[in-house]
Amino acid sequence: MATRIRPSSKRCAVIGGSGFLGRHLVERLVEKGYSVAVFDISQRYQVPGVTFHQGDLCDKQALLKVLKDVSLVFHCASPSPACDDRQLFWKVNVEGTRTVIQACQEAGVQKLILTSSASVVFEGTDIKNGKEDLPYAKRPIDYYTETKIHQEKVVLEACSKEKDFLTVAIRPHGIFGPRDPQLVPILVDTARKGKMKFIIGDGTNLVDFTYVENVVHGHILAAEHLKADSPLCGKAYHITNDEPIRFWDFMSQVLIGLGYDAPRYHLPYSLVYGIAMLLWMITCLLRPLVNIKPTFTPMRVALAGTHHYYSCWRAKQDMGYQPVVKLQEAIARTVASYPHLRKEELPFLGQSEAFCISFGCVFSEIRVD
Numbered sequence: 001m002a003t004r005i006r007p008s009s010k011r012c013a014v015i016g017g018s019g020f021l022g023r024h025l026v027e028r029l030v031e032k033g034y035s036v037a038v039f040d041i042s043q044r045y046q047v048p049g050v051t052f053h054q055g056d057l058c059d060k061q062a063l064l065k066v067l068k069d070v071s072l073v074f075h076c077a078s079p080s081p082a083c084d085d086r087q088l089f090w091k092v093n094v095e096g097t098r099t100v101i102q103a104c105q106e107a108g109v110q111k112l113i114l115t116s117s118a119s120v121v122f123e124g125t126d127i128k129n130g131k132e133d134l135p136y137a138k139r140p141i142d143y144y145t146e147t148k149i150h151q152e153k154v155v156l157e158a159c160s161k162e163k164d165f166l167t168v169a170i171r172p173h174g175i176f177g178p179r180d181p182q183l184v185p186i187l188v189d190t191a192r193k194g195k196m197k198f199i200i201g202d203g204t205n206l207v208d209f210t211y212v213e214n215v216v217h218g219h220i221l222a223a224e225h226l227k228a229d230s231p232l233c234g235k236a237y238h239i240t241n242d243e244p245i246r247f248w249d250f251m252s253q254v255l256i257g258l259g260y261d262a263p264r265y266h267l268p269y270s271l272v273y274g275i276a277m278l279l280w281m282i283t284c285l286l287r288p289l290v291n292i293k294p295t296f297t298p299m300r301v302a303l304a305g306t307h308h309y310y311s312c313w314r315a316k317q318d319m320g321y322q323p324v325v326k327l328q329e330a331i332a333r334t335v336a337s338y339p340h341l342r343k344e345e346l347p348f349l350g351q352s353e354a355f356c357i358s359f360g361c362v363f364s365e366i367r368v369d
């Protein structure tokens with residue numbers, strides 16, 4: 001019988017390595033002396049020593065070519081939550097992840113680290129210091145979350161010491177940092193349209209925002225601690241900054257840092273959530289005709305108006321996790337990394353004019369892409 005030669009434990013692949021988190025992860029892995037192969041549907045950068053493989057993770061043959069001499073795989077690919085395309089989420093996050101597992105097993109990969117999401121337990125109601133044993137959301141708010149739940153289950157169930165295939169899921173929350181295509185750009189876009197004048201709810205809700213380097217640190221620690229006799233096998237781990245902050249204070253600090261005004265007028269949470277739900281249903285009905293993308297989706301409103309912060313005690317205990325960049329330093333670095341999103345000086349608008357325009361915008365403007 002032919003014996004399989006084990007690839008070095010420092011040979012790894014990052015599926016989704018062209019993305020925001022993926023690229024930060026690749027850069028850190030290279031710094032730490034790993035040899036890295038990136039697998040992604042698109043290539044967006046080049047790093048010396050990193051090999052790029054363009055392909056769809058639903059294509060097992062394409063994956064096998066990359067995974068054949070790799071012992072460790074990070075899977076951080078997903079369609080953007082903003083696309084709200086149920087079929088695509090199922091195809092990539094659930095079916096595609098099954099394909100990733102099969103390809104890993106066939107290629108002899110020993111460890112798979114999944115980027116899941118703390119949102120897998122979020123149903124739109126308060127979560128305070130949530131632990132990993134909270135049940136999965138029975139009624140997930142959006143299709144993205146629905147498929148992240150299935151994806152995490154599939155990966156954790158595949159963990160098998162007998163098959164020499166170990167898995168772990170990292171659940172970050174609200175990742176931010178340089179090059180993020182989502183949080184800061186959407187926030188600035190919303191502010192530029194005059195829609196960021198309102199605080200949803202009383203503004204006291206605490207939330208986790210996690211700096212990308214801390215998320216990367218959690219992934220690498222997980223990879224290095226995942227062994228057959230370790231408690232990590234088949235488990236999920238919250239990775240946060242461990243400094244919950246009021247959602248609206250975080251938004252205000254980023255906005256002010258970039259030269260925009262902080263939101264200050266309050267709107268009742270249930271009113272905004274109801275309107276967001278109604279708008280979402282209308283967009284679904286109209287979808288065969290036009291693709292409308294409302295800024296305030298039910299998920300975003302729920303995230304903006306409720307407490308949702310998580311304990312990372314399990315990661316501290318099992319893998320020695322501690323955030324490496326504190327929140328205030330992380331916000332300062334992030335703001336400094338977006339000079340192109342700074343506010344350009346515009347003619348002065350009176351406070352009452354600004355209020356009327358913004359109030360109208362929030363509820364009436366629907367963007368047709």
Ligand SMILES: NC(=O)C1=CN([C@@H]2O[C@H](COP(=O)(O)OP(=O)(O)OC[C@H]3O[C@@H](n4cnc5c(N)ncnc54)[C@H](O)[C@@H]3O)[C@@H](O)[C@H]2O)C=CC1
Nearest residue numbers: 016018019020021040041056057076077078115117174175
């Ligand atoms: N951004 C956030 O706040 C959070 C993100 N996550 C998770 O972290 C992971 C990374 O997210 P981001 O870096 O923010 O997203 P991103 O959109 O920047 O990166 C995702 C990458 O996946 C690639 N991809 C998508 N479909 C693919 C396919 N079929 N085959 C191969 N590659 C494919 C994309 O091209 C992209 O490069 C995702 O799994 C996401 O669910 C979890 C919690 C919070």
Ligand SMILES: CC(C)=CCC[C@@H](C)[C@H]1CC[C@H]2C3=C(CC[C@]12C)[C@@]1(C)CCC(=O)C[C@@H]1CC3
Nearest residue numbers: 081117119174182183186187190295300303304
């Ligand atoms: C209310 C509003 C329009 C605020 C602008 C910022 C939002 C776009 C972000 C605030 C919290 C973010 C967040 C995610 C996406 C961007 C935000 C809604 C995720 C849904 C991304 C994917 C996940 O797995 C969970 C994230 C939670 C926080």
